[in-house]
Amino acid sequence: MGNQMQQQPFIFSNAWKHRLQRHGAFWVFWWLFQGFLYSFIPVNNGDSYWQNLEMAMLDSLIFMGAHIFLAYSLMYFVVPRFLLAQRYRATALWTAAFFIATAFFSVFLGNYVINPIRAWLANNGYVQSYFEKRPVLVFHSLLAGLRGGITIGGIAAAIKLMKYWYVKEQRNLQLQKENIAAQLQLLKAQVHPHFLFNTLNNIYSHTQNTAPVASRLITGLSDILRFVLYESSQPLVPLSKELKLMKDYINLEQVRYGNKLDLHIDLPAKTNELYIAPLLMLPLIENCFKHGASSMLEQPWISLQVILNDRQLQMKLLNGKANVMANTKDQPSGIGIQNVKKRLNLLYPGKHELMIDNEEDVFIVNLKMELEKKYFTEINSLNRSAIAHAW
């Protein structure tokens, strides 16, 4: 389940070791807390608050029996059986019943356990003064029992419920994620790739001799579809494939402009077996066509240069843009670019530099990245869930 829960076994683990630890810690805290609290009852008309501390600790320890009884009854009986089953009337009745039972239990402990021990301690000289726990009205005693009981019962139930909701929330998030992944799988399956690519191949065979441009577009489209459907789910792909994808994409887009688009592409011939996270650079190119070249009236132009320097990749992407948005210099960049930024931060932390200048007439992207050489095991350290998240 959620990372949070794995990182905090003390709070969330169900292993016996962790359960004992956290319950133990809780009750030790409670014992000390109650002990100090009881000790602040004025002794002998208020001359001292402290001389009663040992006694208070003893009281606290004994009364804790009642508290433990109440807390576990609520946490493991009332909450799961009635509250979470949405049986609220039963919840109220059982809670009240346990509170009253606890109060009686406390009275019993006070009169028949604590008092005899106090007497014994005083008689044997362990404590200096034995002040009698005066026989009080059972009714008062009951109220005192309720006071402690309600506090501990409230705390216990609150902790139990908080954890319950948190776990549930995490599970919902997880389910949502899995749901999205499942939907994507479903979409992929619905396309029937075999049918899709065979049909493209058939069209290709018809256009091959009569319409070379069309057949070139079909191969480009097939390659893009294949990449997006099959390769882009990998954490890393060969750089050569990513570059080819970019080229295919530009070729397809170029058709929309006829000869009007002035295009310069300069890609490295050798990619030195470098690998890159898929679809990182493509959104930047998409952006060129979406916001730049297509909306431009006069002279659309795009210049793409990718240089390799050992393992460093340098991409310079320029595109002309319409002058109409001249005063929107600091307009927020599109979702595509935001996404690229997010993924770069996740996948190449400290290993990339992305600079975007949105000028009046030109949009400038300068990207530098340190790529992986081959398929090292480091790749596994690229958190797959992070990738899924960024998408």
Added chain:
Amino acid sequence: MPGNNSIRCLIVEDEPLAREIISRYVLQVPTLQLAGACANAIQAFTFLQEHAVDLVFLDIRMPQLNGNDFLKTLQNPPKVIFTTAYPDYALESYELDAIDYLMKPVTFERFLKAINKAGGAGAINAERPMREEKKTESFVYFRADRKMIKVLLQEILYIESMKDYVKIITTADTIISRQSISSVEAMLPEKEFIRTHRSFIVSLQKIKSFSTELIEIDKTEIPIGKLYRNGVMKQLG
């Protein structure tokens, strides 16, 4: 290998149009000889018993018996190039010693590459001229006088900033555009251009001579700023 040195090919493919494409390609390459074409694995099995074949183009997904299983049944399998629409079987095909793996639609260029791997080296001679990307010159556009003006990078001598404008001096012209010099710097490749001064960028290949203070380009002396001196000297070596 037969005496006439050509490779006898068999196409096994259930889609008629896909069969047609590969047949066409085979016929276009003089070193290849089309021995036959089958629509399914059973036909191919019979064909192979009666004819000698050097190379099979085998579709993986076919009704009845798929390409992989068909190949496993052969005792002396010929060389195989898989053709498929579907990349899922790629790994298994490499285990079966396939020469190559063609994804539909298969282009002629890609087909030739596979043939060369199959030892049909002569194929390359028959090769259609590959669609050579015509090398375009790198360029940028600047807006000047309400027009977009194309400037080839190799024609730029240097760039000088003047308040809100930049002056781009090329071998042919001087262009004045409303832009900051740092944005121009971001547009130019850092291997070919260098900022020498708060107000100057120069083209490295156009430098005629230089000292620690000045750079000479086209009879113009361009100053080297204090802040930029180290970087410039490093680049000019």
